[in-house]
Amino acid sequence: MSKIDGVMSYYAELLNAELNKAIIADNNDYGILAEAMKYSTIDGGKRIRPILLLEFYKLFGGKSAEAVKFATALEMIHSYSLVHDDLPCMDNDDFRRGKPSCHKAYGENIAVLTGDALLTSAFEYASSVTDISPERVIKAINILASAAGINGMVGGQVLDILSINLDTAEGLKKMYALKTGALLKSAAMIGCVLAGGDEKIEHCQRYADALGLAFQIVDDMLDVIGDESKLGKPVGSDEKNDKLTFVSIFGMEKAKQTVIDLTVDAKNCIDEIGGNGEFLKDFADYLASRTF
């Protein structure tokens, strides 16, 4: 196992344990809701957002083990957005992470409520942090909610499902900056703010913006050249759906070069912050070069 795989697998375990602690039904009568919430969060995804949050927290000298509660909250919000995105009235996706999506497994009504409950639990768990100063916790909650709401992730989702200006590179960038970029950026910002690194928050934002855009471009590239069995989802769907992507706009070569440039810029941000940011630089390389 490479060093970065080792770190990621450590974080994966940590998140699973925390999600199990955070998601509890006080009463068995609605135990199915806790089950669907766990189904939609545990063992899922690469945990990129929590990793960013916790690594930026460490970079700025944060010491509290409770920062993991914020990382968990962030992952719950990411997961709720996937559950609602998959709904029949939205993207109507039957599979997610290689298994039936929440509404296929539990029904549409429970899927709506699973998303609602995950979003709400995120704020409940984040506001249960006691050993970081309340000023910092409130600021972090505000960053999290702003990133997830109308002027962040949900706004971006509106642009996506209504295909608003998605026929231009600018429009596409804007949609992704809101739909996926805002929450990624909040991860870096929250780590920074919880540790009191506010004066360098702009570097964190720049790193996360570059990383987020690179990530999306790689996603578009993988939809053309990826391996279906590794991705856990069908490839070629963008072309089939006549969907404009960074690859269809720029071509594969320019897309590749843009990912390289963005990754260099992300790593520069970490050097400008100073301190021990080796992992965050490796992480940018890792995400840029992923093949699944």
Place this chain on the structure above:
Amino acid sequence: MSKIDGVMSYYAELLNAELNKAIIADNNDYGILAEAMKYSTIDGGKRIRPILLLEFYKLFGGKSAEAVKFATALEMIHSYSLVHDDLPCMDNDDFRRGKPSCHKAYGENIAVLTGDALLTSAFEYASSVTDISPERVIKAINILASAAGINGMVGGQVLDILSINLDTAEGLKKMYALKTGALLKSAAMIGCVLAGGDEKIEHCQRYADALGLAFQIVDDMLDVIGDESKLGKPVGSDEKNDKLTFVSIFGMEKAKQTVIDLTVDAKNCIDEIGGNGEFLKDFADYLASRTF
């Protein structure tokens, strides 16, 4: 206009103004989302939860005008729950407050996102309070999220849509205690906590529990004897849907008496707290005797 009508109409205006301030799309491209959020909140309902929050805040000596941000957050959460409850996969209601429900007016996908954005904005707005101590704000956010989530409102909604144990008085009470009671209770608790009245929080909870149950019983009574044009919704739907209600379990007379007893108990709580709680006592009477 009676005194209580005057106070309620003052609060209605205040809430409309605050909702207009709180719901802003930074960009016109997803302006439809802000429009749907306002459609689902402004000029809607009796604002019972915000009124309770602000009146308890006053009762415990709270002075900050920013408490209204929490009241607005609470109303956004109540409104989001109505938007999602009305969805085709949930209660499938075409009308709400005498006009087309959100998904009828804006489509199902925008309705899901409207609910998501309202829920998220609630925490954004609540965490933007600056002139109440951060310790109190975090505690209040935690109460709000707990009441709205899996072990509160959303859990209760699961019991309702899956009809879990709704064929007994106990099961029915439990469902309502979660589905509508938890958020009402949080209103009283948040007002109390924001003003630093924590040592009397149990009285606030008891008042709100009694008020909430009485409110639900009156709702069931109005479904039998109410005036459709005043209620803005069809009556007789519970019987038509073979739905067990407090009236069908207890009969009309015992239901009435229970409302009277609960209202007396609610008013006793206010006397036990002390201070100037006249409005909260009048409010309990008003809700118990409402005919629409």
